[in-house]
Amino acid sequence: MNAVPTLDPASSLAWPLTRLMWIVFALGGAVFVAVATFTAYYAWRYRHRGARGEPPQIFGNAREEVLWMVGAAALLAGLFALAWWTMNRVDPAPPAGRTPDVIVTGHQWYWEAAYPAAGGRGAVRVANEVHIPAGQRLLVELRSADVIHDLWLPRLGRKMDAVPGQSNWLWLEADRPGRYGGTCAEFCGAQHAWMRLDVVADAPEAFGAWLAAQARSAAPPSVAAAQAGAALFAREGCGTCHALRGVGARGGPGPDLTHFASRQIIAGGVLTNTPANLRTWLRAPQAVKPGTRMPTYPLTDADLGHLGAYLGGLK
Amino acid sequence: MSLILPTSPPESGRVARWLASTDHKAIGILYVLTGMVFMLLGGLEALAMRAQLARPNATLITAQTYNEVFTLHGTTMIFFVVMPMLLGFSNYLVPLQIGARDMAFPRLNAFGLWLTVMGGLLLYASVLVGPADAGWFSYAPLSEKPYAMGEGTDFWIAALLFAGFGTTLTAINVIVTAIRYRAPGMGLWQMPMFAWMAFVNAFIITFALPCLSAALLMLEVDRRLGGHFFSHGGSALLWQHYFWLFGHPEVYIMILPAWGIISEVIPVFSRKPIFGYEFVAGSSVAIALLSFAVYAHHMFVVGLGRPVNLAFAASTMLIAIPTGVKVANWVATLWKGSIRFELPMLYALAFIVQFTFGGVTGVSFAVLPIDWQVTDSYYVVAHMHYVLMGGTIFALLSGLHYYFPKVTGRHLTRSLGMWSFWLVTLGFNGVFLVQHALGLMGMPRRVYTYPDLPGWGLLNVLSTLSAGLLGVGMTMILWNILRSLRVGEVAGANPWNAWTLEWWCASPPPPGNFTDLPPIRSRRPLWDLAHPEDTDADRPRRHDQTHGHIRPEEREHHQ
Numbered sequence: 001m002n003a004v005p006t007l008d009p010a011s012s013l014a015w016p017l018t019r020l021m022w023i024v025f026a027l028g029g030a031v032f033v034a035v036a037t038f039t040a041y042y043a044w045r046y047r048h049r050g051a052r053g054e055p056p057q058i059f060g061n062a063r064e065e066v067l068w069m070v071g072a073a074a075l076l077a078g079l080f081a082l083a084w085w086t087m088n089r090v091d092p093a094p095p096a097g098r099t100p101d102v103i104v105t106g107h108q109w110y111w112e113a114a115y116p117a118a119g120g121r122g123a124v125r126v127a128n129e130v131h132i133p134a135g136q137r138l139l140v141e142l143r144s145a146d147v148i149h150d151l152w153l154p155r156l157g158r159k160m161d162a163v164p165g166q167s168n169w170l171w172l173e174a175d176r177p178g179r180y181g182g183t184c185a186e187f188c189g190a191q192h193a194w195m196r197l198d199v200v201a202d203a204p205e206a207f208g209a210w211l212a213a214q215a216r217s218a219a220p221p222s223v224a225a226a227q228a229g230a231a232l233f234a235r236e237g238c239g240t241c242h243a244l245r246g247v248g249a250r251g252g253p254g255p256d257l258t259h260f261a262s263r264q265i266i267a268g269g270v271l272t273n274t275p276a277n278l279r280t281w282l283r284a285p286q287a288v289k290p291g292t293r294m295p296t297y298p299l300t301d302a303d304l305g306h307l308g309a310y311l312g313g314l315k
Numbered sequence: 316m317s318l319i320l321p322t323s324p325p326e327s328g329r330v331a332r333w334l335a336s337t338d339h340k341a342i343g344i345l346y347v348l349t350g351m352v353f354m355l356l357g358g359l360e361a362l363a364m365r366a367q368l369a370r371p372n373a374t375l376i377t378a379q380t381y382n383e384v385f386t387l388h389g390t391t392m393i394f395f396v397v398m399p400m401l402l403g404f405s406n407y408l409v410p411l412q413i414g415a416r417d418m419a420f421p422r423l424n425a426f427g428l429w430l431t432v433m434g435g436l437l438l439y440a441s442v443l444v445g446p447a448d449a450g451w452f453s454y455a456p457l458s459e460k461p462y463a464m465g466e467g468t469d470f471w472i473a474a475l476l477f478a479g480f481g482t483t484l485t486a487i488n489v490i491v492t493a494i495r496y497r498a499p500g501m502g503l504w505q506m507p508m509f510a511w512m513a514f515v516n517a518f519i520i521t522f523a524l525p526c527l528s529a530a531l532l533m534l535e536v537d538r539r540l541g542g543h544f545f546s547h548g549g550s551a552l553l554w555q556h557y558f559w560l561f562g563h564p565e566v567y568i569m570i571l572p573a574w575g576i577i578s579e580v581i582p583v584f585s586r587k588p589i590f591g592y593e594f595v596a597g598s599s600v601a602i603a604l605l606s607f608a609v610y611a612h613h614m615f616v617v618g619l620g621r622p623v624n625l626a627f628a629a630s631t632m633l634i635a636i637p638t639g640v641k642v643a644n645w646v647a648t649l650w651k652g653s654i655r656f657e658l659p660m661l662y663a664l665a666f667i668v669q670f671t672f673g674g675v676t677g678v679s680f681a682v683l684p685i686d687w688q689v690t691d692s693y694y695v696v697a698h699m700h701y702v703l704m705g706g707t708i709f710a711l712l713s714g715l716h717y718y719f720p721k722v723t724g725r726h727l728t729r730s731l732g733m734w735s736f737w738l739v740t741l742g743f744n745g746v747f748l749v750q751h752a753l754g755l756m757g758m759p760r761r762v763y764t765y766p767d768l769p770g771w772g773l774l775n776v777l778s779t780l781s782a783g784l785l786g787v788g789m790t791m792i793l794w795n796i797l798r799s800l801r802v803g804e805v806a807g808a809n810p811w812n813a814w815t816l817e818w819w820c821a822s823p824p825p826p827g828n829f830t831d832l833p834p835i836r837s838r839r840p841l842w843d844l845a846h847p848e849d850t851d852a853d854r855p856r857r858h859d860q861t862h863g864h865i866r867p868e869e870r871e872h873h874q
Binding site for chain 2: 003004005006007016017020021024025028029031032035036038039040042043046047048051054055056057058059060061062064065068069072073076077079080082083084086087090091093108146147148150152154157158159160161163164165166168169181183184185186187188189190191192193196269290291
C-alpha cells in the first residue's frame with residue numbers, strides 16, 4: 001500500500017498528471033515562499049524601533065503594478081498550456097461509436113462493474129472490484145443507479161462523476177498487475193465513507209481466464225450445508241435484490257452474487273471477504289453499515305452457517 | 316424620516332431598544348453578535364467531526380449524525396457566521412467611513428438583519444425534526460424526495476431563503492448608502508478601502524444571492540409539488556449550474572470585505588498609505604465581474620465538454636491575477652514602513668501568509684487535470700479552510716481587535732490577546748496543513764470514518780489535537796471580549812492614530828455619528844488635518860519613479 005497514491009502513479013494515464021502536480025507544487029511553492037519571505041522580512045526590517053515621526057509616505061508605483069500583473073499572467077498562461085497538454089494525455093477523447101469495455105455503475109453504496117463483451121451486455125456483473133488486463137487501455141462507461149457518485153482511483157488517473165441520467169466516459173489502464181485502491185469521492189448519502197473499491201489489474205491471460213470464469217453460471221452447491229443455504233436464499237427472497245445467475249435470481253439494486261466468493265471485499269470495503277466477516281455482515285448488516293439497503297434478517301446461527309457455506313462456495 | 320419616527324420609544328428597556336433599533340451601529344453589532352453565537356455552534360460541530368475522525372473506524376457518532384453535523388457546520392459557517400459578521404462590519408463601518416449619519420434605509424436595514432436571524436433560527440429548529448444531511452451544497456438528486464425524505468431539507472431551504480433575502484436587502488442598502496450618502500468632498504474613488512470593498516461586494520451579493528433563492532425555490536417545488544427540475548426526468552447537473560453560479564461569487568462575497576479590513580489595518584500599522592490604492596480598489600471590480608465567470612470550475616469532474624472545461628480553467632486563472640495584485644500591494648505597503656506589532660497587525664500578517672497559501676493551492680485547482688485528481692479530497696478541505704478561515708476569519712479577528720476600541724471605547728487586553736493569537740494561529744495551521752497531505756494520500760472529503768491506511772490515523776489525530784488548541788484560542792478571544800468590555804484600557808476617538816473618518820467621531824460614536832466633519836480633500840482626511848504642511852491632496856498625483864514624493868524629514872526617518 002502506497003502512502004501517497006496521487007504522487008505514485010501506476011498508469012500511463014496518471015503519470016503526466018503527477019508530473020504536472022510536481023511542477024505546479026514547485027512553482028506555487030516558490031510564489032508562496034517569496035510572498036511569505038517578503039512579508040516576514042519587511043515586517044522585521046521595517047519594524048518600529050522608537051523613531052518619532054512618520055516613515056516615507058509611498059503611494060504606489062504604477063510601473064511595478066503592471067510588471068507584477070504581466071509576470072503573473074505569463075506564469076498562468078504557461079500553466080494553462082501545460083494543463084491543456086496534460087488533459088489530452090491523461091483523458092484522450094474516446095473514438096466516436098466505440099463501445100465500452102466495462103460499464104461501471106455507482107450504487108448507494110457500492111460499485112458495480114459489467115463486462116458487455118462477455119456473454120452479452122450486463123451478463124458479467126461484479127461488485128466492489130473491477131478487473132482489467134494490465135497494460136491495456138479499457139474504455140469505461142460510468143453511470144449511476146441513484147445519486148451522483150464519483151469514481152476515484154488515485155494511482156490510475158483522473159476521477160470522474162457518475163451522474164444519474166447521463167453516461168460519462170473515461171479510460172482505465174494500469175501499467176503492471178496489482179490491486180489499486182479507490183473510493184467514491186462525491187458525497188452520496190449515509191454510507192459515502194464505505195463506497196470503496198479495488199481495481200485488480202491481472203496479467204492479460206489471467207484476465208481472460210477470470211472473465212471466462214465469471215461468465216459461467218454459479219455451480220450448484222454440492223455439500224449439504226450449502227444446499228440448505230441455497231434453499232434459504234430462495235425462501236428469504238434474496239433474489240429480489242441480488243442477481244445470482246444459475247438459480248434464476250435477477251434482482252437489481254443489490255450486488256450480483258454469482259461469483260461472490262471470488263471477491264476480496266464486502267459491502268464497499270467495510271469488511272474483507274472472510275467466512276467470519278460474512279457471518280457478521282449477514283447477522284446484522286445495519287450494525288456493520290448503518291443505512292445500507294441490505295435489511296437485517298432474523299437468521300439463526302444455523303441459517304448463517306448454511307448461507308455462509310453457500311455464498312462461500314460461489315467461487 | 317427620523318424626525319417623524321423616533322428609532323425607539325424612549326420608555327422602552329435596554330433589550331427592547333436593541334431589538335427595535337434601526338441605528339446602523341446597533342444593527343452592525345447585532346449582526347456580529349449573531350455571527351458569534353452561530354460560530355460557537357459551528358465550532359462545536361467542527362469539534363464533534365474532528366473527534367469522530369481522530370481515529371480510523373471510529374464509532375463515536377453515527378454516519379447519519381456525522382452527515383447532519385457537517386451539513387449544519389458548512390451552512391452555519393457560511394450563511395450565519397461569515398456573512399453576518401462581514402455584513403455587520405459593513406453596516407457599522409460604511410456610514411462612519413463615508414461620514415454619513417446612518418444607512419440609507421434604516422428600517423430596511425433592521426428587516427434584513429432579522430430575516431437573517433430568522434433564517435438561523437429555522438436552520439436550528441430543524442434539529443427537532445432531524446436536520447438536513449445532504450451537505451451545504453445539497454446536490455440533487457441526493458437532496459430530492461426519494462433520498463432526503465425528512466423535513467430537514469425543507470427547513471434548510473427555508474432558512475437559506477430567509478437569510479438570502481435579508482442579505483440581498485442589506486446589500487442594496489449598502490450600495491445606495493455608498494452612492495448617495497458620502498460626505499461632501501468624498502468621491503467614490505476616495506472612499507476608504509473597506510467601504511470600497513463593501514460597496515463592490517454588495518453588487519456581487521445583489522446578483523448572486525437571487526440565483527440561490529431561485530434554485531432553492533425550484534428544489535422545494537420538486538420536493539413538495541412534484542416538480543421535475545433536478546430529478547424525475549430533470550437534470551441533476553442543472554442544480555449544480557444554478558448553485559455554483561451563486562456559489563462561486565459567494566466565495567468572493569466572503570472574502571472581499573475581509574480584504575477591505577486587511578487593507579485598512581496594514582497601512583495604519585505600517586504608518587503608510589496603502590500601496591497602489593487604484594490597483595487594490597480596481598482589482599476588486601475585476602474580481603466582482605470575473606466571479607460570475609468561473610463557477611463551473613466546481614464542476615470539472617461532472618463530464619462537461621472539453622471546451623467548457625478549458626474556458627472555465629482560463630477564467631479561473633485570470634481571476635488569480637487581480638487577487639495576486641492585492642497580495643503584492645499589501646506586502647509593498649509594509650516596505651519602508653514603520654511596523655507596529657499590535658494585535659490587529661499580527662492577525663493581518665498571518666492573514667497574508669495563510670491567504671497566499673490558500674491562493675496558491677487554489678491555482679493548482681485551476682490547472683485542470685490537477686483538479687481531476689484532488690477535487691473532493693481533503694486537499695480541497697484544506698485549501699478552502701486556508702482561504703475562508705486562515706483568510707476571512709483571521710481578517711475578521713484583525714478587524715475585531717482593530718475596531719473594538721471604536722465600538723466599545725475600550726481596548727482588548729493585549730497579553731490575553733497575544734496568547735489567543737498564537738493559539739489560534741498554531742491551532743489553525745495544525746488542523747489544516749496536514750489535511751493537504753491527507754488529500755494527496757487519497758482521503759475523500761465528507762466521510763464519517765476511514766479505513767486504517769498508512770499515515771491516515773496519525774495525520775488525523777494531529778489535526779484533531781490542533782482543533783482543540785484552536786478551540787481554546789477562540790474561547791480565550793471570547794473571554795477577552797467579555798472581560799475587556801468592563802476592564803479594558805480606555806481608548807480615545809483615534810487610538811491607532813488612523814486617518815479615515817470613523818476615527819474622527821468619539822468612541823463609541825454617538826447617535827447620528829458626527830456633529831461636524833473635517834475638510835475632505837483626499838483619501839486620508841485625518842492625515843491632512845495632522846500634517847497641514849504636507850497634505851495628501853498637495854502631493855503630486857504622479858509620483859517619481861522610485862519612492863514617491865517624500866518630504867526631507869521622511870528621508871531621514873529611522874525605524
